[in-house]
Amino acid sequence: xxxxxxxxxxxxxxxxxxxxxxxxxxxxxxxxxxxxxxxxxxxxxxxxxxxxxxxxxxxxxxxxxxxxxxxxxxxxxxxxxxxxxxxxxxxxxxxxxxxxxxxxx
Amino acid sequence: xxxxxxxxxxxxxxxxxxxxxxxxxxxxxxxxxxxxxxxxxxxxxxxxxxxxxxxxxxxxxxxxxxxxxxxxxxxxxxxxxxxxxxxxxxxxxxxxxxxxxxxxxxxxxxxxxxxxxxxxxxxxxxxxxxxxxxxxxxxxxxxxxxxxxxxxxxxxxxxxxxxxxxxxxxxxxxxxxxxxxxxxxxxxxxxxxxxxxxxxxxxxxxxxxxxxxxxxxxxxxxxxxxxxxxxxxxxxxxxxxxxxxxxxxxxxxxxxxxxxxxxxxxxxxxxxxxxxxxxxxxxxxxxxxxxxxxxxxxxxxxxxxxxxxxxxxxxxxxxxxxxxxxxxxxxxxxxxxxxxxxxxxxxxxxxxxxxxxxxxxxxxxxxxxxxxxxxxxxxxxxxxxxxxxxxxxxxxxxxxxxxxxxxxxxxxxxxxxxxxxxxxxxxxxxxxxxxxxxxxxxxxxxxxxxxxxxxxxxxxxxxxxxxxxxxxxxxxxxxxxxxxxxxxxxxxxxxxxxxxxxxxxxxxxxxxxxxxxxxxxxxxxxxxxxxxxxxxxxxxxxxxxxxxxx
Numbered sequence: 096x097x098x099x100x101x102x103x104x105x106x107x108x109x110x111x112x113x114x115x116x117x118x119x120x121x122x123x124x125x126x127x128x129x130x131x132x133x134x135x136x137x138x139x140x141x142x143x144x145x146x147x148x149x150x151x152x153x154x155x156x157x158x159x160x161x162x163x164x165x166x167x168x169x170x171x172x173x174x175x176x177x178x179x180x181x182x183x184x185x186x187x188x189x190x191x192x193x194x195x196x197x198x199x200x
Numbered sequence: 201x202x203x204x205x206x207x208x209x210x211x212x213x214x215x216x217x218x219x220x221x222x223x224x225x226x227x228x229x230x231x232x233x234x235x236x237x238x239x240x241x242x243x244x245x246x247x248x249x250x251x252x253x254x255x256x257x258x259x260x261x262x263x264x265x266x267x268x269x270x271x272x273x274x275x276x277x278x279x280x281x282x283x284x285x286x287x288x289x290x291x292x293x294x295x296x297x298x299x300x301x302x303x304x305x306x307x308x309x310x311x312x313x314x315x316x317x318x319x320x321x322x323x324x325x326x327x328x329x330x331x332x333x334x335x336x337x338x339x340x341x342x343x344x345x346x347x348x349x350x351x352x353x354x355x356x357x358x359x360x361x362x363x364x365x366x367x368x369x370x371x372x373x374x375x376x377x378x379x380x381x382x383x384x385x386x387x388x389x390x391x392x393x394x395x396x397x398x399x400x401x402x403x404x405x406x407x408x409x410x411x412x413x414x415x416x417x418x419x420x421x422x423x424x425x426x427x428x429x430x431x432x433x434x435x436x437x438x439x440x441x442x443x444x445x446x447x448x449x450x451x452x453x454x455x456x457x458x459x460x461x462x463x464x465x466x467x468x469x470x471x472x473x474x475x476x477x478x479x480x481x482x483x484x485x486x487x488x489x490x491x492x493x494x495x496x497x498x499x500x501x502x503x504x505x506x507x508x509x510x511x512x513x514x515x516x517x518x519x520x521x522x523x524x525x526x527x528x529x530x531x532x533x534x535x536x537x538x539x540x541x542x543x544x545x546x547x548x549x550x551x552x553x554x555x556x557x558x559x560x561x562x563x564x565x566x567x568x569x570x571x572x573x574x575x576x577x578x579x580x581x582x583x584x585x586x587x588x589x590x591x592x593x594x595x596x597x598x599x600x601x602x603x604x605x606x607x608x609x610x611x612x613x614x615x616x617x618x619x620x621x622x623x624x625x626x627x628x629x630x631x632x633x634x635x636x637x638x639x640x641x642x643x644x645x646x647x648x649x650x651x652x653x654x655x656x657x658x659x660x661x662x663x664x665x666x667x668x669x670x671x672x673x674x675x676x677x678x679x680x681x682x683x684x685x686x687x688x689x690x691x692x693x694x695x696x697x698x699x700x701x702x703x704x705x706x707x708x709x710x711x712x713x714x715x716x717x718x719x720x721x722x723x724x725x726x727x728x729x730x731x732x733x734x735x736x737x738x739x740x741x742x743x744x745x746x747x748x749x750x
Contacts, residue, residue, distance in 0.1 A: 103236060110229040117222010120215055141226075148230055149237040153679045154706075156241020158727065162706040169706075 114141075127185050140181050144174055246677040247509035248465075248582040257465040260580035262567050265603040265688075271564045271571075278639035280479035281558055283488070284369045287651040289480070290380060293366040300363060353389045356381035379648040387655045394658060394717050394746075401743040402659030404733045405518050408511070409660045412522035414529055415552045420484040422494040426545040426592075431537040442543035445596070452597035455501055458538055463531035464503035465586065466579055468566030468600040472500040472592060475638070476565075477557045496545045497592040499599070500557070502566040504579060504586035505531060509675075511660075512585060512668050514729035516622070516653075516715055517747075519668075520660035524587035525551035532589035539593050550589035559588045561640075567600035570607035574617040574626050574666035575645040578607050580684065583673030584666070605688045606696070607672075611643070613693075614700050617666035620726075622715040623653035626666060656716060658723050658746070665715065668726055671703050722747050 118137075122129045147170035154163035212220075240246070283289035359370035359377055370377040418425050429437045445451040452469050459467040474493040482491045505528040506512075511519050529552035539546040549555040560577055563569060569579035578584050580603075608631075618626040625646040627635065632643045654662050667673060674680040687695045714724035723746040731737050736745075744750045 103232070107229060107232055110225040110232065113218075113225035114222050114229060117218045117220075117225065120218045121222065124215075124219070145230065145233050149233045149240075150679055152234040152237030153241040153677060154237075156238040156243075157675060157677075158241075159707060161708050165706045 122185075126189055128188050129185075133185055136181055136184060140174070140177055143170070143177070147171070147174065240677045240679070241675075243677060244509075246675040248506050248585060248673075248676045257460065258467065258581060260605075262580075262600070262603050265580075265605045266567070266601040267604045271602040271604075272561065272640040272642050274639060275636050275641050276639045278475045280475055280477060280490075281638065282365070283478075283480040284365045287380075287648050290366060290369070290376075293363060294380070297357075297362040297366060353385060356384045376648050379646075379652055383652045383655055387652055390717065391655055394656075398658055398723070398744055398746050400741055401735055401745055402518065403735050403739060403741070403743075405511070405514075405520065405659040405729070408733065409520035409522045412520070412526035413552070414526045416533070417553060418483040418547070421482065422484070422497070422545075422547055425484050426494070426496065426547045429537070429540055430533070439540045439545065440543045442595075447598075448596045449598045451595055452599070455535070455539070455595070455597060459501065459503055459531065459535050462534035462538075463505060463527050464535075464589075465505050466568050466581055467501065467503040468563070468568045469499060469501050469597045470562060470565040470567075470599050472497050472557070472562070473565070476561050478555075482556055483554050494592075496594040497547070498594045499592070499597050500562055500566070501535065501591045501593070501597075502559075502562050502568055502588060503528070503531065503535075503590075504563070504568060504577075504582065504588050506582045506586045507664075510730035511733060512664065513727035514725040514733065515668050516657045516663040516665045516725070517723040518659045518725045518729040518733055519662075519664055521551070521587065521662050521664060522660075528587045528589035529553055532591055535591045539591060539595055542595070544593050544595040546591050546593040546595075548589065548591050551587055555590070557590065557592070559590070561642075562590060563588055564602055567603045570602075570604065571643055572607055572617070572670060572672075573611040573614070573632075573643050574621075574670065575643050576667065578670060578672045580605050580672075580688075581676070584670040585668060585673040609693060610671075610687070610696055610700075613696060614671065614703075616669050616671060616700075616703065620665055620669045620709060620712055621650075622656075622663070622665065622712045622721070623649040624712075625650040625653070653716075658717070663715075665726060669709065671699065718746055718749075722749060 127133070147167070151163045151167040151170070154160075154166060284293060356377075359374075360367050362370060370380075420428070427439055429435060429439060445454075455469065456467045472493075477493045477497075479490050481488045485491065505524050507519070507521075507524045511523070513519075529548075529550035532548035532550040532553070536546045536548040547556070549557055560571055560575070563577045564571055569577040572578045572584065574584065576584050577586075577588075579586060612630055615628060618624075618628050623646075627643065627645070629635065632641060635641065635644050637644050650663065657663060672684070674683075683695075683699055687699055690696065709726055710724035714721045717723060725747070735741065735743050
């Protein structure tokens, strides 16, 4: 019998791999000139998103529904603000490259 | 075949698969994380507790937390606690006074009023004070509004009409006299009215509380009872000659191991300081006066057992102390028998069987935790959610050291217990610098006003709000474990401030006054009681729900 935690780690690991692979393609298609200092904040933002959801739903699971929902709103606002900054960062340098052929393959 | 050709043929290219799959995986991952959070929050294994009978319940390594100095600062002559200092002790002395001088017409009535909550001779005062009359064995069932109100209101006699030392104490402590007077003249009559009106609403919590009764008083003084077997097999038989251990370290290791299996969640060992023993009412002794601490009480094994998780959240008006009292007591009896079976004298000190010593400083000395603003001990594992029991013995054991995991700093800024206390018994002082008792500086609450609120509450008498509102008394899932770990290791105090802010901002609890009886309050509970304590859910009786303003 597969231990629940192990199974969960396996599923989330597989999903993470797919998310990462997809993100690379999206970045290319959107002509984002990705560098390590762009990937790092993007990764941190995504981790914060996961952390916020995990924390809020843990509180809801504990029976602290009000606290969980407030946390979702609180972290949601932070994520939107950080997300807006992240989008600006990712799009930096993209306008000048308009019209260049998209790399495929 | 290239991606371009695949697209033309209507297929899905690898590129599109990764793009769509990646986006879908992100959504799925968020869903999985939400599900994992729900599961972690609901997981009963995270209810800090008694149910794991093994040493894995004491999961915090105390070595790095060991304190170099002493946990309490000595600031004057050290004294042992006197009976008159405690609200329960004064209640006994008050009854004694009234018995001796029941001459006036009102005095028998006053005696009857206090007798309703009087402790048995050897029992723990708080344990007995916790039993509402209707929950006691043999109590008649009641109906809402049908019960007769109790005896008429009575007057508190003047201070000098009491026996000594109570008369002298009241003269030097007029504030405490006033609080005791308020209890006798106002709180107790109102309590009887509330019981008559709302008692049925609390039928299940009272039945649950009564079910945990398990007292077995100690009947002989230490020089006899500590040297006799107490278990049903061989009761009264003298203990065998002592069997030597290979080392004090191994003795402590074994005692802790079996104590966990006997039901103790956290265990520690220390040497017993005489000043932590009461200066009155030695159990099993005819004399209630001062006594010399027995020489064979060299070591004390201290342990803690938490409350059942769901009912402790429903304090103060739908919880009880008796579940943890009972488990701690039974663990203490088992440990006493174990030690006696190896030929060493032992005496249990537990909520149901009574104490000859005070709990808090011994728990601190034994490294189980630190004293908080609310006057009770906070442990790294269960916060304040536990009840203590002890076994005194002369079995040589390696002792533990007091620990420091940041409670003093945390309590400075938190104040949550003081803010939620319905009787305003907890200090708002920034530190405990100005609070000294019997020669030591430490946090202390106003136990008389605290006790007065016990007498006002319904459904499992007592309060325990500070115990469960303490931010350390949270579940042991990843979120709270992370918060505790990061906070303990943050020297800047920023995490402390952040967590306190989150606690106060996100977690809504009733205001202090809401816990009071109507009309000032509504007998609120910290969290909703579990459905298995709901009379409406299970019993075919009509009740008035004070929490809904009925």
